[in-house]
Amino acid sequence: MKKILEERKDIVFYIKMFPLQSHPEAYEKSKSILCEKSLALLEDAFEKKPIPKPKCETTAVDESTRLAQRLGINSVPTLILPDGRMVPGYKDARTLIQLIGN
Amino acid sequence: MLRRLVVDCLLLFCLLPTTYSYGFETRGQDCSKCHTLNKEEAQDLLKNMIPEVAILDVRPSPVKGFWEVYLESRGQKGIIYVDFQKRHFFSGALVSLGERKNLTQERLVELNRVDASQITLDDALVMGDQKARIRVIVFTDPD
Numbered sequence: 055m056k057k058i059l060e061e062r063k064d065i066v067f068y069i070k071m072f073p074l075q076s077h078p079e080a081y082e083k084s085k086s087i088l089c090e091k092s093l094a095l096l097e098d099a100f101e102k103k104p105i106p107k108p109k110c111e112t113t114a115v116d117e118s119t120r121l122a123q124r125l126g127i128n129s130v131p132t133l134i135l136p137d138g139r140m141v142p143g144y145k146d147a148r149t150l151i152q153l154i155g156n
Numbered sequence: 157m158l159r160r161l162v163v164d165c166l167l168l169f170c171l172l173p174t175t176y177s178y179g180f181e182t183r184g185q186d187c188s189k190c191h192t193l194n195k196e197e198a199q200d201l202l203k204n205m206i207p208e209v210a211i212l213d214v215r216p217s218p219v220k221g222f223w224e225v226y227l228e229s230r231g232q233k234g235i236i237y238v239d240f241q242k243r244h245f246f247s248g249a250l251v252s253l254g255e256r257k258n259l260t261q262e263r264l265v266e267l268n269r270v271d272a273s274q275i276t277l278d279d280a281l282v283m284g285d286q287k288a289r290i291r292v293i294v295f296t297d298p299d
Contacts, residue, residue, distance in 0.1 A: 055283060055294070056283075059283065059284045062290075063285060063288065064288050064289040064290055065284060065288055065289075065290045065292060066282060066283070066284035066285055066286060066287075066288035066290070066291055066292070067282070067283040067284055067292050067293075067294050068277045068280035068281070068282060068283075068291060068292070068293045068294065069280055069281040069282075069283060069294045069296060070275075070277075070279065070280050070293060070294065070295050070296075071279075071295075071296070071297070071298070072295040072296060072297055073297050073298065073299075074297045074299075077297055077298075077299035079299060080297050080298050080299045083298040083299065084297075084298055087281070087298060088279060088281075091281060092281070093281050093282075093283060096281060096296075096298060099298035099299065100298065105298070112279075114279035117276075117279070118279060118295070121275065121276075122295050123231070125270050126231070126232070126233050126268060127295050128231075128232060130295060130296045130297040131294050131295060131296040131297075132294070132295045133292055133293065133294050133295075134270060134272050134275065134292070134293040134294075134295075135272070135292060136272055136290055136291055136292070137269070137272070138269035138270045138271055138272050139265050139266070139269055140265060140268050140269070140270060141265065154290060154292060
């Protein structure tokens with residue numbers, strides 16, 4: 055994503071947390087990340103660094119999980135482009151830029 | 157008697173194409189017109205093979221002789237291909253050699269379009285310039 059942002063200043067990513075059930079710790083981590091609204095914390099999580107316990111009560115993770123299920127999302131990451139196309143699974147920067155278009 | 161023969165012949169001609177057709181185009185006729193498959197029929201064909209199947213759409217597939225059946229099973233949406241004879245189906249990726257494209261995936265992306273404006277972004281982490289023109293929503297897991 056960073057690579058894309060370097061190349062394309064007209065793109066912004068809105069990241070919603072969708073902890074998979076197959077990742078038992080992901081739910082708590084998602085909460086912590088949303089409590090802090092912290093990209094840095096998300097990056098720490100990607101790098102497998104320990105994530106502190108959530109510092110707030112939030113239903114945002116449950117809500118975004120429900121939404122994801124309703125949309126039929128079952129893998130991460132899944133992208134939703136402005137025209138409504140859903141792109142499941144990891145793609146490299148070049149492929150994504152092509153998909154996003156202009 | 158002659159009339160009877162004519163009627164019989166006509167009947168025979170009407171029946172032959174459906175009985176002996178294998179879904180290939182012969183002599184320039186468009187065979188997809190001789191074959192039909194509606195949602196109810198597809199549901200009946202597949203209900204014993206695919207659990208809790210619901211048929212969302214049926215249309216001719218890019219490959220001749222097959223229907224493209226868009227369905228949902230236990231909350232998962234997907235595409236399978238059913239042959240015109242209604243005796244086989246397969247699931248998997250249909251790839252165009254000429255275009256080097258996964259046609260199945262492309263079609264699924266098209267069918268699964270959502271209304272991006274309906275997705276609340278209040279709780280989303282923003283990466284990049286909030287004023288940027290193109291908003292891409294990413295659902296991800298921290299692990």
